[in-house]
Amino acid sequence: MSLTQPPSPETDTDLIIRSYRIEDQPAVSRLYTDGLLSGQIAPNDTGADVDNVLEAYFDHDRHHFWVCELEGGVVGMIGVGSDERDTAEIRRLRVEPRLQDTDIAQQLAETAVGHCKKHGFLKVRLDTRYKGDAVFELFSRLGFKHNRTKTLNEKDLHEFYLDLYGE
Template sequence: MADAKISLNDIYIRNEIRPGDLGYVIHRHGKVYGDEYGYGVSFETYVGAGMHEFYQNFDPEKDRAWICEHNDNIIGFILLMHRENNAAQLRYFYLEEKYRGIGLGKKLMELFMEFLRRAGYQSAYLWTTHELSAAATLYKRHGFVLTESRESTAFGKKLREQRYDLTI
């Protein structure tokens, strides 16, 4: 739960990707999702491969990362990655536990949606799992609709991967 002393105004959100950022976010995904949901190392390697793909194909007109910092520490992250057919993919959304509940997730989704529209995308999608219900609620509030659900063991445990789509 959020620390009562931390407010949204204390968080700095930047778009510039600096050396160490992507590796740190990969590490935190592995640690946070491992601790909170029991995901295995395969999840961390999945995030690593996706981050590599994002950076390899990075186009500042089409792609964007939002890196959240508090006291010079990364405490949250989300990215928008361009895909075929004028679509965008939302990926690697995470917040450290003590920064949840202060409106940061909502703020990041608003920034994502603003860039999505400004860049002229016609649609967006994301993949998540059935365990991330708070995130799914946030996605639905922004117009994303569950379009696919499938059983999986990709992250070292049995779960349901879910795809959400948004048409602009």
């Protein structure tokens, strides 16, 4: 799978990355459930933030949640949260399976990293259970370093970080 190819020219003009709206909830829940069913989400992940996006991601101006809309439907999502003053966490990066060979994940991640820079975070972290060179290539292109891989519940969890010092 390649995450480097852009959407086709006829769909690219219809691609919009925008802030979450309450009417996006069914699509966001579906993307979360699809990740859960494909084994990309830990079994003990309650998804409480996905069920309460407004409370989880709009409680502070440094937190945010975006969706990617294509042809009028939500096809991707990403969030930024933080439990620490200087470190942000990119959460819930998901793209519909039929569009995972496009650059939608990269566009969502670039949006989130730009938000982190704008709001003065010094470090960004993320983790993923997704396997494959395409994921490592995507995060590497954005400047992330692979920190470690640990096994939880018999699945590998890959942790990445991005230093924003001086940016």
